[in-house]
Amino acid sequence: MLRNNDAGFGWVTIVLHWTIAILIFVLLALGFTMRRLPIDPSLQFSLYQWHKSLGFTVLALAAIRALWHGLELRPRPPQGLTAIERRAAGATHVALIALALAVPFAGWAVASTSTLNIPSFYFNWFVIPHLPMAKSAPAEDLWTLVHMTLAYLLLGFVALHALAALYHHVVRHDDVLVRMLQTGPRRRLPSQAADTDPLIVGRKRQ
Ligand code: HEM
Numbered sequence: 001m002l003r004n005n006d007a008g009f010g011w012v013t014i015v016l017h018w019t020i021a022i023l024i025f026v027l028l029a030l031g032f033t034m035r036r037l038p039i040d041p042s043l044q045f046s047l048y049q050w051h052k053s054l055g056f057t058v059l060a061l062a063a064i065r066a067l068w069h070g071l072e073l074r075p076r077p078p079q080g081l082t083a084i085e086r087r088a089a090g091a092t093h094v095a096l097i098a099l100a101l102a103v104p105f106a107g108w109a110v111a112s113t114s115t116l117n118i119p120s121f122y123f124n125w126f127v128i129p130h131l132p133m134a135k136s137a138p139a140e141d142l143w144t145l146v147h148m149t150l151a152y153l154l155l156g157f158v159a160l161h162a163l164a165a166l167y168h169h170v171v172r173h174d175d176v177l178v179r180m181l182q183t184g185p186r187r188r189l190p191s192q193a194a195d196t197d198p199l200i201v202g203r204k205r206q
């Protein structure tokens with residue numbers, strides 16, 4: 001099953017979700033290491049190149065993801081959520097999608113405004129042009145601050161989001177986490193027995 005349906009996510013959503021999630025963790029660790037830890041300058045230079053290449057990959061995947069999220073059917077929310085919880089989950093998803101675009105975009109602005117004017121090689125295959133922005137130390141400092149702030153804000157949202165997923169799995173025993181790991185017919189958990197009751201299912205869909 002490639003596409004989402006009412007009961008769960010398809011492979012396109014699942015693969016995009018976990019690929020972007022893993023890349024974001026790697027990028028946060030790389031960014032922190034190259035900028036904050038005392039490392040050899042030549043290692044630092046190559047970490048910057050890896051950081052930029054992987055960051056551009058996230059930017060491209062996040063753009064596809066944003067379109068996909070807008071166009072695809074959303075699976076029905078897990079049962080038993082209040083309207084506020086549903087809205088909070090939806091708002092967190094939108095914030096995550098927006099930040100996964102804004103953070104690499106701000107990183108691209110850092111590289112573009114830097115007075116060092118170092119080209120951004122995409123994995124040594126080709127050069128990604130700088131954005132048409134004036135190069136100056138104040139502009140670079142500003143975009144570095146924006147990039148860093150948004151990156152750690154993204155980390156905060158991811159932590160909240162991952163804790164919520166764990167809470168669903170461990171405390172509420174619903175299939176929220178499982179349906180982001182597999183497609184197809186879902187394992188029916190005891191707490192979902194109501195799903196088989198047509199009256200309750202009918203009420204839930206109103
Ligand atoms: C989702 C994608 C990205 C994440 C999560 C991310 C995260 C980070 C983090 C955590 C730092 C270190 C902040 C600090 O503690 O000072 C950093 C620095 C940096 N990032 Fe990214 N980044 C991403 C994408 C990009 C992209 C696409 C580029 C450029 C094309 C980029 C360029 C940079 C640069 C140049 C710095 C160092 C700034 C400086 O030394 O002044 N990043 N990034």
Ligand code: HEM
Binds near residue numbers: 022093097175
């Ligand atoms: C350890 C990390 C993560 C865990 C455990 C996790 C878990 C989940 C789970 C269980 C869902 C399904 C929610 C539902 O059934 O309604 C979900 C959806 C979602 N997650 Fe994550 N997630 C993680 C990281 C991330 C990251 C890094 C991002 C984005 C930057 C992200 C963005 C989203 C979005 C946008 C959705 C809504 C479905 C979609 O359109 O893709 N997640 N996540």
